[in-house]
Amino acid sequence: MLHRWSDLQPLAYLVAYPSLMAYQWFNGFHAVLFGIMLVLSVGLSVAQHHHTHLRIWKSKFMNRLTDWLFSIVQGVPSFVFFPSHIGNHHKHTHGPEDETRTYRFGGHHNHIIGYLLHPFQALTVLVPSLLRYIPRRAKKGDHWPWIELASIVVVSTTLALIDVRAWLLLVALPQAHGLHWLLASNYLQHAGARPGTGPEASEMAPNDASRNFTGLVNLVWLNIGYHNAHHLEPRTHWADMPAVHRREVENIPLWLVERSLILYFVRTLLFQSRRRQRNFMEESKR
Secondary structure, three states, X not given: OEOOHHHHHHHHHHHHHHHHHHHHHXXXXXXXXXXXXXXXXXXXXXXXXXXXXXXXXXXXXXXHHHHHHHHHHHOOOHHHHHHHHHHHHHXXXXXXXXXXXXXXXXXXXXXXXXXHHHHHHHXXXXXXXXXXXXXXXXXXXXXXXXXXXXXXXXXXXXXXXXXXXXXXXXXXXXXXXXXXXXXXXXXXXXXXXXXXXXXXXXXXXXXXXXXXXXOOHHHHOOOOXXXXXXXXXXXXXXXXXXXXXXXXXXXXXXXXXXXXXXXXXXHHHHOOOOOOOOOHHXXXXX
């Protein structure tokens, strides 16, 4: 029933994450298990993203069930990826019509303040877009977005009424962590890169519109680091992204290929190192 056996990995995350939450709910907080939950919360955000691009199951029912499970576990309805991400971000690839382009908020910056603020700034755009999307789908007879939203509210409210402190620590906080990383990853992967469409785009577009991380982050977070490959072939399975990256890497500017996400974060965002290019506009200064 699976399209690819490699999808057992995100499904394992979908089982492990609520299991760790339930264990701590009944047995008390455990720092190591909670840390694993935070890592998995990001992995589940990536898995939910991948599932909307390319469905995990051959069965429509199983795909809907997986949408629903991702929604209640993550606290983020799966339908949100369709209007703003697939329908807008991938269409305009960090260009001037991309709703969540990083330079929409303060120009072409690439620093720690921009990284921290971007998720909150993006929400000011995404929430109104989603609120417009829901009634449009309802007019077409698609009430699934309402089902996902209602399920999240019911499950979260029920758990909060049972034990609000446990809910805040074991449910709301990891969900907020996963959502923050999901939105902040847009900044990590596009801030400073050249817009893929519009007057600032180059002949290399879209190969110079995304930053790539080729290290261990891909083993845990399902090859999300190969972001240029993902924009070139958004319907390609996540397990095949390394091969697409190897095929295209010669066309990607060297400064948009990083080995380590952590080292990039420390060197570029925290310490603003000038030994590596941080912004496409620095080309004219070299």
